[in-house]
Amino acid sequence: MSKHFGAVRAVSDVTFTVEPGRVTGFLGPNGAGKTTSLRMLLGLVRPTSGSATFGGTAYRDLARPLSTVGTALEASSFNPGRTARRHLAVYAAAAGIARSRIDEVLTLTGIAEAADRRVGGYSLGMRQRLGLAFALLGDPEVLVLDEPINGLDPEGIRWIRELLQHLAGEGRTVLVSSHLLSEVQQTVDRVVILSRGRIVHEGSLDDLEGAQRVLVNAQDRAALRAALLAAGLAVVDTDAGLAVPGTPADIGALAYRAGVALSLLQPERAGLEEVFLELVGSGEGAAA
């Protein structure tokens, strides 16, 4: 799909597939075109060219849209004068969803106690939860969430991560956008990275990492270093331990064979964020 707003090329030739049973991260810096892409997917914005479908059906042709695709977009789309329960009742009526489901999603998203208060008085996190409650209303097979973690407290962030993984585990399709890789890297199985309206990476997180590194340490650090060097690995000394290329599994096995008891074995995540920023930065360079 492509979308131009006048002279602004918001999205250019973006093509990707989101698989069921996994959480797919849709990443990119501010203004990369994430929201525009998602709105085109949902029939809210007409693409300049291209199209998007859910299992072969365009959103506007879905027989039961809310029960097929659940959506939470970044904008808080509420009439402040309505209570959360009534807000959901409006769309449950439009989609023919039983009213009993409203209580279920209110409880699920943790705002049942505030459900009869006007949404105008809600905090950002509560609005975000109400947005999720709307997304879950139809118990959909596909979830499209635009920056759902914004404004959530740590408990809320953990809750949504677990929820998304649980939903994907049930075989549902989850697409979640964010402008921070670190925000979603524990949750997502695949990533699509957007920069300046173009896809700069699509694949698993492992692909993204390229040369993966592990931070490893032992009481007997000299023996560990010797074993790693003997395996032909490039070892970098840090305060916390030794940084070596490889996966935790490989390095752990190596240390085990050498008879070295490890005190630390940790995949290096800092590298991931750097790769991400580099990708996004190179995209900017290309578009400029």
Next chain:
Amino acid sequence: MIAALRSEVVKLATTRLWWVLALILIGYVGFTAALLAGLFGALGDQLSAQPNAPQLPPETIAPVVYSTVTAVGYVFPLILGTLAVTSEVRYQTLTPTFLAQPRRGRVLGAKLIVLGVTGALFGVIGLVASLGLGAPILAATGTDARLADSETWALAGRVVLAMALWAIIGVGVGSLIQNQVAAIVSVLAFTQFVEPVLRFGTSIWDWTAAVGRFLPGAASDALVGASIFTSFSGVGGTVRPLEWWQGGLVLLAVAAVVSVIGYVTAWRRDIT
């Protein structure tokens, strides 16, 4: 479509707007009807005694009092209809609305129908005020309240119809001018200033009066068949006001034109 209608009903019922406007309507229409009933009741004799004073045949007093619902109150269903659309734009609830019902034409159709019914309800509420206060005051001042007259109840029916059409026009206006402030300013400026001036201006010559009777407010008064504004302005000459059904058709045409233009232009725009 049933689901879309139900959703629009819930939308209206779950905000304060409709009953706030209904309360103001009751107060405004009730006050005006009571004032006119009292005035005509008390002054009727004196007016008819003076040949130079504007004349109001006694049998038209009751209709004029009861038709205050539309004469001064039509702007309320108009504003309700307009806000029903523009508030969705303002609060960005068109996003969940179109997610739940991606066929946008159906959403607009459901709004037109539900607001039409609500406008009719406003008509009934307004009549309760104008009849409820006007009739006893007329009776008390010795004027015929004409409650047994079938024409009075036919007028009530046409009032309800006119109020429904005004609410529908409001939806059309809202779908055309989606910015809430711009829409409300336009509605108030047109109904409270532009149209009254035009109606007065066009009544000066016959050929302009022939055009002026097609103005929506004039058409509304024609549909209802009585109005405090038309009773005194000597629409004499050769130009007669529209028939009631012609007035209704003019309002319907206005509703259709603004709704279709609104749908084709603004309603199908990108929601970003």
